[in-house]
Amino acid sequence: MTDASLPLAGRHALVTGAGRGIGRAVALALAARGAALTLVARNARALAAVADEARAAGASSVGCEAVDLLDRDDLAELCETVAVSADVLVNNAGTAPSAPLEKTHDDLFDETLELNLRAPFALCRAALPEMASRAWGRVVNVASTAALEGFAYTSAYVASKHALLGLTRALSVEAAQRWKDADLTLNAVCPGFVDTDIVARSVERLVRVAGVDEAAARDRLAAMNPGGRLLRPDEVADAVLALVLEQPGARHGEALVLG
Ligand SMILES: NC(=O)c1ccc[n+]([C@@H]2O[C@H](COP(=O)([O-])OP(=O)(O)OC[C@H]3O[C@@H](n4cnc5c(N)ncnc54)[C@H](OP(=O)(O)O)[C@@H]3O)[C@@H](O)[C@H]2O)c1
Incomplete structure (x- = not known):
């Protein structure tokens, strides 16, 4: 019998960028619904502090992975060892550099796309087929209003968030076609400034x-x-949680705008 106050008991949630800000708030919201968590960020000490809060909030277990998502080997290992067992994947880690066009150097552009787009892509590729095999899964990509409109001096960021929303929509359609019997949803939240x-x-x-x-x-x-x-981080977390808790999932490939 499932406890109605702990709808995520028995579910494993992987949250990237969980050491502070929106990711921390998402982790605590999922913890309060009884999920088992894996928290990802580079700073191990920040993760450990959030893990303590998550245990106090009700997480059934908490693991920390101090991983730089820009490191392709570390990302591949995270995909192979952790993402494959995730029932809930929240791709939240991100960078938001600001620079005029001529100062948006190749390294800055590449790193922005690598963290904001390639890491979510790799984690989805590892997680989705396994979610489908267990017939249930929720992916929430933390995009931005910058996924929907242009802003000055942030060309790399705006491009990465538009692409992240495109990825969400494409995989949502692919999942619906390939895994009809699974209750699987992929959506994006698009907050303004938080x-x-x-x-x-x-x-x-x-x-x-x-x-x-x-x-x-x-x-x-x-x-x-x-x-x-x-916005406050917990307001974004509430939106993420609402998408995760839909039973059965009703929204597919949507961009939930928050502002
Ligand atoms: N704040 C806003 O106004 C706003 C608005 C719309 C969308 N968003 C989006 O929301 C997400 C979270 O933003 P936030 O405001 O909460 O940011 P934040 O406070 O700067 O937190 C970012 C998190 O990502 C982690 N992170 C950064 N680089 C990483 C890397 N290379 N590998 C692994 N983890 C990394 C950081 O931890 P470490 O530094 O320890 O790695 C931290 O836990 C981002 O995708 C952002 O684009 C934010």
Whole structure:
């Protein structure tokens, strides 16, 4: 018998970028529903702190993988050893560099695409067939409003998030065709600005480049959000959780806009 308050008991969830920000909030939301977690980021100490919080929140077990997703060997090992057993995959780790076109060097462009697109692709490729073999799975890719519209000085980021949404849509259609009997969904969440380290770095940059004070810089970013305020990480986590908990999955290849 399943406990209604722990709908993810018996499910294994893999969350990338779980050491802080949105990934941490997603991990804690899944933990509170009883999932077994694997948390991924580079900083082992940050992961260990989130793991403690996740255990206290109700996770049935928590494993940490201190992995640099830009390292192809480490990523391949994560795919082979962990992603194959994931029932829930949240591709959240990401980088959001800002630079004008001429300063968007090849390395910056490649690293942005490698982390924001190639790592989610590799993890989906490892996880999806195994989810299908167990007849249930949820993939949520953390994209951005930058998956849906252009923003200045962020060509690599905008390109990577558009591509991540395209990947989500393509795999959603492929999964529906190939694994009709499995309750398998792939969706993206597309938040506007969320109050995390990424926004803190954007605020620093605005203070430096535009000469405004910190409060004005935060206001400027908040005004770009559809709702005119910065989102909290737990609001994004709630949206991710809603997609994971759909029973059976109703949304396929959707871009859930949050702002
Ligand atoms: N904040 C926003 O305004 C906003 C808006 C829309 C979408 N998003 C998206 O939401 C996601 C999370 O953003 P956030 O704001 O929570 O960012 P954040 O606070 O900077 O957290 C990023 C997480 O990713 C991990 N990470 C970064 N590079 C990594 C790498 N090479 N390998 C493994 N892990 C890595 C970081 O841990 P380590 O540094 O320890 O590796 C950290 O846990 C990103 O995909 C971002 O594009 C954010």
